[in-house]
Amino acid sequence: MGAIEDVYADLDADVSEEEFREAVEEKVEQMGGLADEETAAMLIAHDLDGGEVETIADVEPGLEEAKFLGKVLSVGELRTFERDGDDEDGHVLNLEVADESGSIRVALWDDDAVAAEEELAAGQVLRVKGRPKDGYNGVEVSADRVEPDADADIDVDVGGDGTVESLSLGQSDVNLRGVVLDTDEVRTFDRDDGSEGRVSNLTVGDETGRVRVTLWDERADRATELDAGQSVEIVDGYVREREGALELHVGDRGAIEELEESVEFVPDATDIAGVEIEETVDIAGVIRSADPKRTFDRDDGSEGQVRNVRLQDETDDIRVALWGPKADLDVGPGDEIFCADVEIQDGWQDDLEASAGWQSAVVVLDGAEPDRGGDSAGLDEFADGSAPETRDADDADEPHDGDRETFTGTVVQPGDPVILDSGEETLRVETDADVHLGQEVTVRGHRDGDSFVAEELR
Numbered sequence: 001m002g003a004i005e006d007v008y009a010d011l012d013a014d015v016s017e018e019e020f021r022e023a024v025e026e027k028v029e030q031m032g033g034l035a036d037e038e039t040a041a042m043l044i045a046h047d048l049d050g051g052e053v054e055t056i057a058d059v060e061p062g063l064e065e066a067k068f069l070g071k072v073l074s075v076g077e078l079r080t081f082e083r084d085g086d087d088e089d090g091h092v093l094n095l096e097v098a099d100e101s102g103s104i105r106v107a108l109w110d111d112d113a114v115a116a117e118e119e120l121a122a123g124q125v126l127r128v129k130g131r132p133k134d135g136y137n138g139v140e141v142s143a144d145r146v147e148p149d150a151d152a153d154i155d156v157d158v159g160g161d162g163t164v165e166s167l168s169l170g171q172s173d174v175n176l177r178g179v180v181l182d183t184d185e186v187r188t189f190d191r192d193d194g195s196e197g198r199v200s201n202l203t204v205g206d207e208t209g210r211v212r213v214t215l216w217d218e219r220a221d222r223a224t225e226l227d228a229g230q231s232v233e234i235v236d237g238y239v240r241e242r243e244g245a246l247e248l249h250v251g252d253r254g255a256i257e258e259l260e261e262s263v264e265f266v267p268d269a270t271d272i273a274g275v276e277i278e279e280t281v282d283i284a285g286v287i288r289s290a291d292p293k294r295t296f297d298r299d300d301g302s303e304g305q306v307r308n309v310r311l312q313d314e315t316d317d318i319r320v321a322l323w324g325p326k327a328d329l330d331v332g333p334g335d336e337i338f339c340a341d342v343e344i345q346d347g348w349q350d351d352l353e354a355s356a357g358w359q360s361a362v363v364v365l366d367g368a369e370p371d372r373g374g375d376s377a378g379l380d381e382f383a384d385g386s387a388p389e390t391r392d393a394d395d396a397d398e399p400h401d402g403d404r405e406t407f408t409g410t411v412v413q414p415g416d417p418v419i420l421d422s423g424e425e426t427l428r429v430e431t432d433a434d435v436h437l438g439q440e441v442t443v444r445g446h447r448d449g450d451s452f453v454a455e456e457l458r
Contacts, residue, residue, distance in 0.1 A: 002037075003036075003037050003038035003041060004037055005017070007038070007042055008021075008041070008045075020041075024037060024041045024044055025037075025040075028040045053066055053068050055101035056070055056099045056101050057101035057102045058101075059104060059139055060139065061132050061133050063131075066131075066141060067128065068127075068128055069128075069149065069154060070125070071098055071099065071124070071125050071154040071156045072095055072097055072120060072122050072125075073156070073158055074122055074172030074173050074238070075093070075116065075117070075120050076093055076096075077093070078114065079091070090109070091111075091114055092108070092113050093117055094107055094108075095108065095116070095146075096238075097128065098171075099156060100155055100156065102169065104139060104140065105141070106128055106130065107140060107143060108143050112143065120146075120148075122158045122172075125154055126147065126148055127148075127152075128141060128146050129144050129146075130142050130144050130145075131144070162174050163176070163206055163207070163209075164176070164210060164211045166208075167248065168239060169239055171238065171239040172236075172239075173238070174234070174238060174248065175237075176204070176248065177206060177231070177259065178205055178206040178231070178234070179205055179231050179262070179263045180202055180203070180204055180226050180229065180230045180231075181202075181204065181265065181361050181363045182202065182361035183200075183201075183226060183227070184223055184325075184358065185224070186198055186199070186221060186223065186224060197217060198216070199220055200224070201213060201223060202215065202223055202226065203363075204232065205265035207264045207266055209268065212242075212341075213237070213248045213249075213250060213256075214249045214250070215249075216250065216252075218252060222250075226258070228363065231259040231261060231262050232256050233256070233259055234250060235254055236253045236254040237249060237250050238254075267363070269283050269284035269285075269338065272285065272312070272313050272315050272316040273315035276344060276352075277345065277352060278344065279344045280341055280344075281342060282340045282341065283311065283313070283318070284311075284313060284336070284338040284339065285312050286334065287334065287335045288311070288312045288333060288458070289333055289406045290308075290309045290332045290408075291309070291422065291423075292422070292424055293307040293328070294423070304323070305324065306322065306327055307327035308322070311337065311354070318354055319351070319440075320354045320355075321355050323356060324357070326356055326362050331364060333406045336364070338361075338362070338363040339360060339361070339362050340360060342354040342356045342360050343357070404446050405444070406443070407422065407425075407427055407429075407443050407444075408442040409422040409425075409426075409427060411435050411436065412437070413437075414435050414437055416430075416432075417429055417451065418435055428450060429445075429452045429454050429457075430448075430451050430454060431457050441458060442457070442458050443458075
């Protein structure tokens with residue numbers, strides 16, 4: 001074949017060879033000998049074959065049409081639906097395809113969808129032509145045509161074992177081993193078709209990080225069957241994005257299986273001194289004090305609950321509000337905890353405080369220290385419960401560690417003595433510290449009759 005025929009053979013456009021040849025000859029004449037037939041044919045082909053993009057990452061909703069290569073990561077289930085005013089049912093099937101730049105969902109319709117269910121499989125490379133649009137999980141393509149390309153090669157792994165760090169948007173058939181850090185209750189919701197859906201969440205971590213896991217419908221009960229600290233394997237999960245963060249979802253095809261071997265989790269926390277208002281951060285430290293749980297009535301008449309603890313690392317301390325079920329956590333002074341996805345808010349007396357709501361995870365650390373890329377020694381400096389030191393006879397009247405207490409309250413009377421009120425107890429504190437009315441303080445010391453002798457006050 002000649003140059004024009006070769007270019008036309010690769011052309012993906014609705015034009016006859018005769019029309020193409022005429023356009024090439026006209027282009028050669030227009031360019032006054034600056035282009036031969038092959039060059040002119042390639043220029044015409046480029047004009048006719050619009051929509052070709054370099055990578056999947058270049059596909060945008062503003063394009064009228066997009067053409068690209070992608071490797072199939074997963075083939076969804078064929079779904080049937082009723083069309084308005086049409087006796088025939090419609091069909092749709094979703095593919096997840098990817099190249100080295102990212103992944104995208106491709107929707108096939110009707111006969112193409114039925115054929116794809118039988119003929120397509122993960123690992124195949126396809127040439128896709130379709131219309132990009134904004135979808136629920138980002139850009140999607142409604143395909144006009146997909147064709148397998150056995151000669152093309154795309155360096156993308158399909159499925160297999162992964163780590164939290166390796167997760168990317170659009171991945172399917174993900175297997176991930178991790179340790180359960182936090183669990184949540186099952187919630188119900190109404191779907192558009194009138195049926196009831198069920199959803200729950202876990203937070204799972206491994207040596208590379210942590211991820212929120214969303215469990216749907218029949219899999220939702222697994223959140224109530226697993227305890228924090230249990231190592232698990234997530235099978236056939238898929239990655240979605242929520243509020244800028246990646247989540248691993250588990251549907252009917254997926255599962256969560258318990259493991260006998262343990263999986264290590266190394267928390268990566270932000271220094272408390274470095275947090276700023278309206279940030280969502282991870283922090284870790286030792287609980288210096290813990291208030292009793294409080295209940296309250298919401299506007300809708302339901303009852304809520306909250307418990308405040310003061311968390312300290314080697315840089316600073318901060319109040320952490322534990323909301324809902326987290327208020328029931330069995331934690332107290334001396335415990336090391338890791339708080340993931342807490343929101344930094346403006347608290348009492350313009351101090352910052354961290355809010356641990358339903359999207360947060362609160363993990364009791366079993367001797368682990370947060371990895372800040374440097375020396376994190378000192379995290380357990382304030383931990384209680386250490387063995388009492390050996391005392392000389394001259395020290396017999398001094399209080400030992402078992403007699404020391406930590407008390408947090410609001411200053412209702414400054415001066416000497418300072419009067420603190422925790423809401424459940426009023427305490428006279430002997431201290432020379434300078435405090436002001438309404439300030440919340442934590443004291444550590446021992447009781448002496450009706451007074452409390454403060455050895456330390458913050």
